Amino acid sequence: MANIELMKLYKKNKSKEIKDQLIIENIELVKIIAGRLYHSYNSNVEYDDIVSYGILGLIDAIDKFDPDKNVKFETYANFRIRGAIIDNLRNLDWVPRSTRQKYKKFEEAMSKLQGEYGFDIDDEILAKELGLSIEELNSFLSEVSIFSIISLDEKIAENSNFSIVSDDFDARPESNYIKNEDKEILKETIEKLPEREKKIIQLYYFSELTYKEISKILNVSESRVSQLHTKCIVKLKNSLKKIYT
Missing domain, CATH: 1.20.140.160 (PhyR, sigma-like (SL) domain)
Structure with a gap:
């Protein structure tokens, strides 16, 4: 089922099962973004940690996305995932x-x-x-x-x-x-x-x-x-x- 249809179902009934399915179907997007940022930061943070931050962004995207607007979920999720990773890295203050x-x-x-x-x-x-x-x-x-x-x-x-x-x-x-x-x-x-x-x-x-x-x-x-x-x-x-x- 396409993301947009799943999103409409999730917005309608807030089913945990549908939310979990959305996370599973979009986890690859998180890994792609996490992988690119991991290499960009010269591996100064753990890849698994970056993925974890990205998943938080994906969950936030699922909760806040409006399927009735003319926006692709992947576009919105990309922004939220990347933002969550950057926010968490900034909070770590890992740069000497x-x-x-x-x-x-x-x-x-x-x-x-x-x-x-x-x-x-x-x-x-x-x-x-x-x-x-x-x-x-x-x-x-x-x-x-x-x-x-x-x-x-x-x-x-x-x-x-x-x-x-x-x-x-x-x-x-x-x-x-x-x-x-x-x-x-x-x-x-x-x-x-x-x-x-x-x-x-x-x-x-x-x-x-x-x-x-x-x-x-x-x-x-x-x-x-x-x-x-x-x-x-x-x-x-x-x-x-x-x-x-």
């Missing part, structure tokens, strides 16, 4: 203070360089700004990548309930919609990224590939994909600051 401080330094450096060079900031320029060698920069980027994904997700969630994963903005089942002009700013920012960084954004957020899969397509290491992704995230976040500040 030193990493947060380094990320802040990195963010400030990138913001300055964006003002001078635009979006095409190579490693040599960034390393010089941070006072690091290329080898030290690679190590630095690998460390701050732990914090970069959750930092962007927090920025987006706090301000607009908008997810970069889906372009289905009009169907987003939340009370606060991102304005059309804001959406255009984000799209324009992605278009300004260097081709390889733009490709990473497309493959990671829209095609929903893992770092390993992207590394094979781009013929670079997984660590290099992570480093480039980290730079992309800060550029996008700096653009979002122009919207929300």
